[in-house]
Amino acid sequence: MLDRLTEYFFPKQVSTFAGDIDNLFFFIFYSSVALFFIVVFGMIYLALKYRHKKGEELELTSSKDHSNLLESLFFIIPLILVSITFVWGIRSYLKMVIVPDNAIEIKVTGQSWFWTFDYPDGGTTLNELVVPSNQPIKLVLSSKDVLHSFFIPVMRSKMDALPNRYNVMWFDATQEGVYDIFCTEYCGTGHSQMGAKVIVMKPAQYEEWANELGSDDDSVPLDELGAKLYTKKACNTCHTLDGSALVGPSYLQTSQMWGQERVFDDGTSTVIDENYIRSSILEPQTQIVAGYQGVMPTYQGLLNDRELDALIAFLKSLNEDSQI
């Protein structure tokens, strides 16, 4: 029955310690429910039973005022419950903080408003954490700007990502699948979109995937690669393709303004061309489009030249007039 309830209230249990954590939660929850009913119904019953009746003399002391047995039970029962919670809690906690020696280490970096993952054999992914199943994974977390928090509900695992220091968390995934990751520290306008996925693969499949990572595919045409990168590199958290402004100007609007003047918040302006797009991506802070905030992160080091070309080609492909 407990399993059914867990399924009903909680996301799937996918890490080795998830079951333990849920059971402890339910132990605390049901002890609290039981105590609540015992105390509240006891109180109501006694208040009714010993209420003042008309014409009755007030008896200020009586043998009912004290019972050694009850007094002892009132502290022994909570003491037992609290001790169980403590021992169970600290054992589960230690399981969660002591990282096994054979863990694969992946660097996780949060920034407004996406996650970057750096793998041990080189290669980076954005908003997609790929891991093998049945293998401890150690995550070393930090942030490039404000506080973020990295939460994988199915692993029952969560840790803050702070600027200027490293935090560690780990998990061992027991089932293959694609699961949600959330940022659970309010970090600005894009916070609600700061989601990512953890993709748990069979070890052999992961091996294959890791080998391919980093080798970029030259056979894909530039604008197609750009369309892929546009979502893969999280541009779509702040830009849209339908002309509506989000945190930044719509990619469609920029493409329709190809060859026209872009005005910046300091009053200067420039013509929208390949060089402008390139510097917008690599040095977004140098020219802030008027009416927007300078919150775009730099992609310096996150995109190679072909990928930059691809993003520019994709932008141009959105507007037929720019196909020169």
Ligand SMILES: [Cu+2]
């Ligand atoms: Cu965040």
